[in-house]
Amino acid sequence: MKRLRIAVTKGRLLEDSVALFEKAGLDCAALKADTRKLILPIADYPLDVILAKAPDVLTYVTHGVCDLGIVGRDTILEHGGSFYEMLDLGYGACRFALAVRQGDDFYGSYRTRRVATKYPNVTKRYFAEKGMDVETIKIEGSVELGPILGLSDAIMDVVQTGTTLKENGLVPIEDVAQISARLIANPASVKLHRAEVLDFVEKCEAAL
Ligand code: PRP
Numbered sequence: 001m002k003r004l005r006i007a008v009t010k011g012r013l014l015e016d017s018v019a020l021f022e023k024a025g026l027d028c029a030a031l032k033a034d035t036r037k038l039i040l041p042i043a044d045y046p047l048d049v050i051l052a053k054a055p056d057v058l059t060y061v062t063h064g065v066c067d068l069g070i071v072g073r074d075t076i077l078e079h080g081g082s083f084y085e086m087l088d089l090g091y092g093a094c095r096f097a098l099a100v101r102q103g104d105d106f107y108g109s110y111r112t113r114r115v116a117t118k119y120p121n122v123t124k125r126y127f128a129e130k131g132m133d134v135e136t137i138k139i140e141g142s143v144e145l146g147p148i149l150g151l152s153d154a155i156m157d158v159v160q161t162g163t164t165l166k167e168n169g170l171v172p173i174e175d176v177a178q179i180s181a182r183l184i185a186n187p188a189s190v191k192l193h194r195a196e197v198l199d200f201v202e203k204c205e206a207a208l
Pocket of ligand 1: 160
């Protein structure tokens with residue numbers, strides 16, 4: 001059997017990904033060890049796990065240096081790439097929402113609105129579909145600060161529990177897209193290593 005590589009998003013999705021692998025019957029000892037290693041082999045199955053930042057998961061799978069990947073749909077919608085979406089893994093469930101300061105009327109004037117976001121492509125597409133001209137301002141994190149500091153009229157961001165919005169005096173006004181973790185695959189890998197890829201996909205599917 002050909003040894004496959006799967007790029008897994010570090011951070012929030014990692015714990016659920018490891019739980020999924022364990023449920024699928026894989027030995028995740030290397031993944032659970034306290035280590036700074038970035039390539040971690042599964043002992044009893046032909047699979048190496050590569051830990052990566054979310055957009056890099058798409059890059060590795062698109063370029064074919066990893067056969068498979070686990071990444072949030074938010075990252076897929078923002079960055080795109082050449083890969084197949086094999087499974088909706090269900091975990092990492094959240095949504096893209098447009099949010100404003102409590103009481104603000106986002107659509108209430110004709111001037112160009114400013115929207116702060118970590119996801120400028122998603123934001124531009126959303127408003128282009130509405131036929132509305134907005135100025136998108138890219139922020140790297142804690143996007144909620146945008147309207148509070150007066151940088152923007154709204155934010156487009158990932159909302160999970162809604163706590164961050166609430167604690168910062170913001171309210172969601174529109175749900176834009178549902179998000180969850182996805183298992184993706186490189187198209188050439190699916191063709192060339194079909195048996196191995198499908199074996200892994202079926203294992204994950206059974207464990208869900
Ligand atoms: C994300 C997102 C929100 C928060 C939403 O940020 O950008 O700020 O989580 O979660 P909640 O609805 O459960 O409160 P993250 O923690 O990834 O950090 P960042 O803002 O620094 O990117």
